[in-house]
Amino acid sequence: MSTKTSAVTRRTVLAGIGAGAAAMAVAPKLAHADKAAADDSLAKLLGGVKPHDGKVKIKLPQIAENGNTVPFTVTVDSPMTEASYVKAIHVVAEGNPTPGVASFYFTPTGKAEVSMRMRLGKTQDVRAVALMSDGTAWQASQEVKVTIGGCGG
Amino acid sequence: MLTRRDFLQVAAATAVLTSQAPLARAAARQSITQDQLLAFKPVGQVTLLNFTDIHAQLKPLYFREPSVNVGVGEVKGLVPHLTGKDFLKKFGIKAGTPEAYAFTSEDFAALSRSYGRVGGLDRMATLVKAIRAQRPGNTLLIDCGDTWQGSYTSLMTKGEDMVDAMNLLGVDLMVPHWEFQYGEARVKELISKLKFPFLAQNVKDTEWEEDVFPHTATFERGGVKIAVIGQAFPYTPVANPRYMIPKWSFGIRDEEMQKKVDAARAAGAELIVVASHNGFDVDRKMAGRVKGIDVLLTGHTHDAIPQVVRVGDTLLVASGSHGKFLARLDVEVKNKKVTNYAFKLMPVFTDAIAADADMAAFIEKVRAPHKAVLEKTLARTESLLYRRGNVNGTFDDLICQALLDERDAQIALSPGFRWGASLPPGSDITAEDVYNQTAITYPNAYRSEMSGQMLKDILEDVADNLYNPDPYYQQGGDMVRVGGLGYRLDVAKPIGSRITDMTLLKSGEKVEASKPYTVAGWASVNEGTQGPPVWDVVMNWLEKKKTVNFGDSQAVKVVGA
Numbered sequence: 001m002s003t004k005t006s007a008v009t010r011r012t013v014l015a016g017i018g019a020g021a022a023a024m025a026v027a028p029k030l031a032h033a034d035k036a037a038a039d040d041s042l043a044k045l046l047g048g049v050k051p052h053d054g055k056v057k058i059k060l061p062q063i064a065e066n067g068n069t070v071p072f073t074v075t076v077d078s079p080m081t082e083a084s085y086v087k088a089i090h091v092v093a094e095g096n097p098t099p100g101v102a103s104f105y106f107t108p109t110g111k112a113e114v115s116m117r118m119r120l121g122k123t124q125d126v127r128a129v130a131l132m133s134d135g136t137a138w139q140a141s142q143e144v145k146v147t148i149g150g151c152g153g
Numbered sequence: 154m155l156t157r158r159d160f161l162q163v164a165a166a167t168a169v170l171t172s173q174a175p176l177a178r179a180a181a182r183q184s185i186t187q188d189q190l191l192a193f194k195p196v197g198q199v200t201l202l203n204f205t206d207i208h209a210q211l212k213p214l215y216f217r218e219p220s221v222n223v224g225v226g227e228v229k230g231l232v233p234h235l236t237g238k239d240f241l242k243k244f245g246i247k248a249g250t251p252e253a254y255a256f257t258s259e260d261f262a263a264l265s266r267s268y269g270r271v272g273g274l275d276r277m278a279t280l281v282k283a284i285r286a287q288r289p290g291n292t293l294l295i296d297c298g299d300t301w302q303g304s305y306t307s308l309m310t311k312g313e314d315m316v317d318a319m320n321l322l323g324v325d326l327m328v329p330h331w332e333f334q335y336g337e338a339r340v341k342e343l344i345s346k347l348k349f350p351f352l353a354q355n356v357k358d359t360e361w362e363e364d365v366f367p368h369t370a371t372f373e374r375g376g377v378k379i380a381v382i383g384q385a386f387p388y389t390p391v392a393n394p395r396y397m398i399p400k401w402s403f404g405i406r407d408e409e410m411q412k413k414v415d416a417a418r419a420a421g422a423e424l425i426v427v428a429s430h431n432g433f434d435v436d437r438k439m440a441g442r443v444k445g446i447d448v449l450l451t452g453h454t455h456d457a458i459p460q461v462v463r464v465g466d467t468l469l470v471a472s473g474s475h476g477k478f479l480a481r482l483d484v485e486v487k488n489k490k491v492t493n494y495a496f497k498l499m500p501v502f503t504d505a506i507a508a509d510a511d512m513a514a515f516i517e518k519v520r521a522p523h524k525a526v527l528e529k530t531l532a533r534t535e536s537l538l539y540r541r542g543n544v545n546g547t548f549d550d551l552i553c554q555a556l557l558d559e560r561d562a563q564i565a566l567s568p569g570f571r572w573g574a575s576l577p578p579g580s581d582i583t584a585e586d587v588y589n590q591t592a593i594t595y596p597n598a599y600r601s602e603m604s605g606q607m608l609k610d611i612l613e614d615v616a617d618n619l620y621n622p623d624p625y626y627q628q629g630g631d632m633v634r635v636g637g638l639g640y641r642l643d644v645a646k647p648i649g650s651r652i653t654d655m656t657l658l659k660s661g662e663k664v665e666a667s668k669p670y671t672v673a674g675w676a677s678v679n680e681g682t683q684g685p686p687v688w689d690v691v692m693n694w695l696e697k698k699k700t701v702n703f704g705d706s707q708a709v710k711v712v713g714a
Contacts, residue, residue, distance in 0.1 A: 062625045
């Protein structure tokens with residue numbers, strides 16, 4: 001992780017994204033958070049496009065040191081040119097009361113990479129989905145353990 | 154590893170050992186000699202000496218290897234998940250031999266009377282000096298960590314006794330884990346006293362993600378340029394109190410390990426060594442993902458493996474714990490490749506090795522002011538006391554019983570630490586022995602109320618640290634120990650369904666999810682935990698009991714292995 005992208009938690013989110021990102025924070029309110037709810041939330045964000053596995057890399061700890069602030073970095077394999085670029089990256093935490101963590105929107109310039117921190121309420125899968133300019137969607141996911149602690153190791 | 158030939162002469166002696174005749178005991182001990190332990194035909198230009206997880210043990214001790222160490226998923230049935238007779242069979246070791254005593258739990262109590270104690274840093278120093286004299290200019294001595302914690306004197310000196318000891322031993326570099334229990338300021342202070350590097354490529358500050366410690370040290374031995382990269386225990390802020398090191402973030406960070414390996418190679422290193430406190434299964438996975446590591450010296454999980462384990466072109470070494478073993482790996486390096494090697498994991502049989510005078514004098518000096526505490530006898534044990542093993546150990550049963558009685562609780566919890574010496578039947582239990590099981594900087598014995606659900610969640614959580622099929626999710630401890638409680642553990646199941654049949658042992662009633670239970674425990678990683686230090690609880694209890702006897706507990710049923 002470069003110093004620049006990892007700097008996003010220091011109130012320099014937009015500069016850190018470096019790809020002309022325009023907006024973030026989408027959090028549709030959902031009553032029951034589970035995989036189905038997360039799927040539903042993503043389906044709306046992607047306009048019904050089914051994501052394939054690949055192109056997206058999500059960097060997360062296997063075990064969170066502090067569930068209240070879990071760092072993540074999402075990188076998408078894309079030339080980021082007018083002809084082919086990432087339009088948006090959506091990050092969803094399947095086990096949170098509100099699965100939507102963040103959405104990042106891009107213009108065709110720079111690098112499709114974002115870093116941020118999120119809160120994870122419990123052990124769960126975190127998914128990152130990229131919507132491309134050609135209309136396809138790509139995804140990656142990883143389990144993050146949030147341990148109870150209190151017993152030592 | 155001792156050769157088979159070395160032990161032929163022992164066979165005769167061991168044959169009569171069961172009679173416990175003093176003559177046979179003497180014969181057994183005399184049959185192991187310092188020269189035999191050191192016997193090694195040098196290979197190549199570089200001799201790597203390695204120990205790990207000494208846990209501040211300056212004096213000789215007994216240490217029983219685990220009888221239960223289950224591997225799941227792709228490592229099922231592989232070393233280090235072989236114990237007892239399976240281990241003996243795998244490595245062609247005969248029961249009753251010094252090797253069987255050193256590497257397994259088979260007949261441990263009986264063999265301990267024949268072969269005696271192991272370790273002692275003055276004995277280790279003798280071996281190190283002898284090998285350095287044989288291979289001057291070729292030898293590198295690497296400590297894979299958990300060095301500053303685990304004894305009364307390390308606790309009293311806040312790790313300084315071990316820093317001085319390792320400086321005296323002439324260690325060339327170390328990596329950390331339990332070292333962090335002294336907190337950020339003290340760790341920095343102790344590092345400034347070290348005469349060698351303290352390496353960790355995977356520790357970053359939480360604010361800027363910058364390296365906290367140096368990651369690589371370079372050496373030249375036998376004309377070979379060596380780069381050693383250090384790896385700290387990746388889950389220190391999860392398994393130990395995060396509040397003591399709030400500004401430091403860990404993790405496995407294997408992609409960055411790859412970058413450091415590549416950078417070291419580009420800078421001209423001919424031999425790349427990683428000194429790691431990941432734990433064996435994590436290291437085995439990392440060796441498959443990070444390309445270009447020639448030698449990976451492992452630690453943390455306390456495994457003693459008498460042969461090198463190969464993953465691709467990487468040689469993995471696991472050199473046990475508590476100063477019980479010294480590993481020697483000789484390598485021949487040609488064109489930046491290891492072309493030949495020889496390996497031996499030497500058990501440090503205390504009685505067979507002459508004490509190094511300088512180290513012995515140092516150890517005496519460290520202990521002198523604490524003699525009254527160290528030597529205070531509290532009780533006597535009629536049974537073998539040990540800790541290592543996945544689900545229970547008799548020393549933990551003792552601690553749990555003390556917690557139940559002294560803190561008037563229904564259930565006791567004791568952490569699944571892998572450190573802590575053993576005591577053979579008939580031993581006195583001294584205050585030093587109690588500290589050897591408990592010497593941590595967050596020892597408060599809490600007493601609180603927990604629901605049955607909370608208790609199950611804790612057991613499930615810890616079980617997943619141990620039995621997650623992906624080694625990168627494993628933290629390397631054993632199961633949290635329980636007192637007053639029995640349960641069934643299915644290691645093959647996923648998190649949430651491994652623990653069933655939780656039962657209060659006293660009444661036989663099932664633990665109910667919604668019901669509250671009084672629980673006593675210690676080593677909480679939460680800041681501000683209230684209660685007396687656990688060693689006081691245990692010592693008070695022992696002094697009342699005078700004599701203890703703990704057989705192997707059947708309270709936890711392990712299935713799915």
